[in-house]
Amino acid sequence: MSNANVQANLSNLARYQNNFLREVEERVEEGHMVKMCMQCGVCAGSCPFGPDWEHSPQKIFMMIRAGKREEVLGSDSMFMCTSCYNCIVRCPRELPITHIMHGLANYAHRLGLAPKGQPTRVFATMFWNNLTKKGRVNELTLTLGLYFKDGLVSGIKTALGMQSIGLAMLLAKRLNPMEIFGGHGVKDLKGFHAIVAKAKEIEDRKKGFTA
Amino acid sequence: MAKKEYAFYPGCSSQLKASASNYLVSTNAMCKALDVKLTEIPDWNCCGASVGYCEGGELPRIAINARNFAQAETHLPGQDIVATCAACWLGARESKERLDASSQLMKETNEALAAAGLHYKGEVNIRHMVEVLIEDFGYDELKKPMKKSLEGIKFAGYVGCQTNRPFGIDGESFENPLYLDKMVETFGGEALTSYDQKVACCGGALAFSEPEKSQKQIRDIVESAYDHGAEMIVTPCPLCQANVEVYQSEINKKQGTKLNMPVLYYSQLMTIAYGGSAKEAGLNGQLIRAEKLERIAGK
Known part of the structure; x- marks a missing residue:
């Protein structure tokens, strides 16, 4: 995303006048539920990657209410979500925590404020681009794309490190080297692309994103 | 035993030579023994899986799931959609519940589907294969x-x-x-x-x-x-x-x-x-x- 677009996105936000909670409620998926959090901390104690991230969902929700916009949208926490849904089923106030974290990640990512090079942000972007290209995931190009995300040299190193697994998958007929030439996909690709484009256009308009 | 029929959503990982191809092979054999007929949703697409949110956002993710619903509704009317993959099931069911709960989202989703000449009426039922086994068989x-x-x-x-x-x-x-x-x-x-x-x-x-x-x-x-x-x-x-x-x-x-x-x-x-x-x-x-x-x- 260009700097001009980041500026345009930021100027769209002027109407919130430092009211970050209202911004989240209006623009983030399931953001209207943030105010329901009662700070019990069950989510923090239920997360499998809990020890690895900077802010637990509980902290993120309080930071939103405290107006800590830069800290929340720049946090790596949302990208540590494995989508295990432990926090959702345990939350006594029934906040859809997983969805709010996904929503915040998407919002921070689209505004260009999410941490640069964050591995899951990079992988998740590759994943969406991979699946929308042909309508179905191409596991081979996705995996190779991830190995080579930091350049050729580190990519070859990672790929060599993983070659025994790759070979075993190949022999078990669970990896297809021919996928490099295309692989599985939907037949009505034109229609599929039209749906994705139209949905994105509506969402961008609603949330004030500039592509 | 009466024959049971379902609209089948195998998902990307179950395809030929993909990472869960043996799941599909064994599902087919299991269903044959149970006299279950699985018919693939015509031209199904990926559900967006659990990391689709970052770049995909909300509506594009729901719209691609609704594309599968529209195909199933049109070509396999009255059949429950059955997924074997946990993420496919979750992505599809989550999308369905959001659409059921919001007429605005339904309107926007159908606006997106119309770009490919499709329409979702809101009638599908999404289930996991395990639910079929336990609830429809026992x-x-x-x-x-x-x-x-x-x-x-x-x-x-x-x-x-x-x-x-x-x-x-x-x-x-x-x-x-x-x-x-x-x-x-x-x-x-x-x-x-x-x-x-x-x-x-x-x-x-x-x-x-x-x-x-x-x-x-x-x-x-x-x-x-x-x-x-x-x-x-x-x-x-x-x-x-x-x-x-x-x-x-x-x-x-x-x-x-x-x-x-x-x-x-x-x-x-x-x-x-x-x-x-x-x-x-x-x-x-x-x-x-x-x-x-x-x-x-x-x-």
């Missing part, structure tokens, strides 16, 4: 076609996350669901009911982007199975299966462990119990061979 019915017992094998039933949360199987608890253990016992296997990593997370898609953190989870899942005396792990989720099986060699290499625990699908166990061959059960797709099951299949 353990007693499932046992009827059984030809061989899985006697003598100890299974750690690894349910994982997305077949269990947030929707789960009706009547089961999130913290200790019992259906997988009951299925194992139905076919004569020994279920290790105190297996404490039953609903732990394998790292999911973050096994790719955060390998160290995910491999810590995977090591716990496999070691706990060993601690409880398991000979095999059984799971309903293709990502659980792949993560927990595939990375054992990697963990051994990095951490000096000697993990070598086969990880199977329930559909593979059932295919063997129904008298299917090792090939029909997709046992040739294991990276860590399930020799005890192969022996039963060969009997």
Whole structure:
């Protein structure tokens, strides 16, 4: 995303006048539920990657209410979500925590404020681009794309490190080297692309994103 | 037994030569034994999976799921959509619930679908294969076609996350669901009911982007199975299966462990119990061979 677009996105936000909670409620998926959090901390104690991230969902929700916009949208926490849904089923106030974290990640990512090079942000972007290209995931190009995300040299190193697994998958007929030439996909690709484009256009308009 | 028909959503990982192709092979054999007819949703697409949110956002994710719904509604009217993949089931069901709850979202989704000449009326029902087995058949019915017992094998039933949360199987608890253990016992296997990593997370898609953190989870899942005396792990989720099986060699290499625990699908166990061959059960797709099951299949 260009700097001009980041500026345009930021100027769209002027109407919130430092009211970050209202911004989240209006623009983030399931953001209207943030105010329901009662700070019990069950989510923090239920997360499998809990020890690895900077802010637990509980902290993120309080930071939103405290107006800590830069800290929340720049946090790596949302990208540590494995989508295990432990926090959702345990939350006594029934906040859809997983969805709010996904929503915040998407919002921070689209505004260009999410941490640069964050591995899951990079992988998740590759994943969406991979699946929308042909309508179905191409596991081979996705995996190779991830190995080579930091350049050729580190990519070859990672790929060599993983070659025994790759070979075993190949022999078990669970990896297809021919996928490099295309692989599985939907037949009505034109229609599929039209749906994705139209949905994105509506969402961008609603949330004030500039592509 | 009356023939049952479903609109089948196999998902990307179950395709030919993809990471869960043996799930599809064994599902087909299992359904044949149960006289279930699965018809693929014509030209189905990916559900967006659990990391689609970052770039995909909300509406594009829901719209691609609704594309599958519209296809099923038009071409396979009245049939429940059945997914074998946990993420496909979750992505589809989540989308359906959002659409059911919001007429605005429904309007926007249909505006997107119209770009491809499609329309979703809102009539589909989304289910997981496990729900079909338990609710439409039940353990007693499932046992009827059984030809061989899985006697003598100890299974750690690894349910994982997305077949269990947030929707789960009706009547089961999130913290200790019992259906997988009951299925194992139905076919004569020994279920290790105190297996404490039953609903732990394998790292999911973050096994790719955060390998160290995910491999810590995977090591716990496999070691706990060993601690409880398991000979095999059984799971309903293709990502659980792949993560927990595939990375054992990697963990051994990095951490000096000697993990070598086969990880199977329930559909593979059932295919063997129904008298299917090792090939029909997709046992040739294991990276860590399930020799005890192969022996039963060969009997």
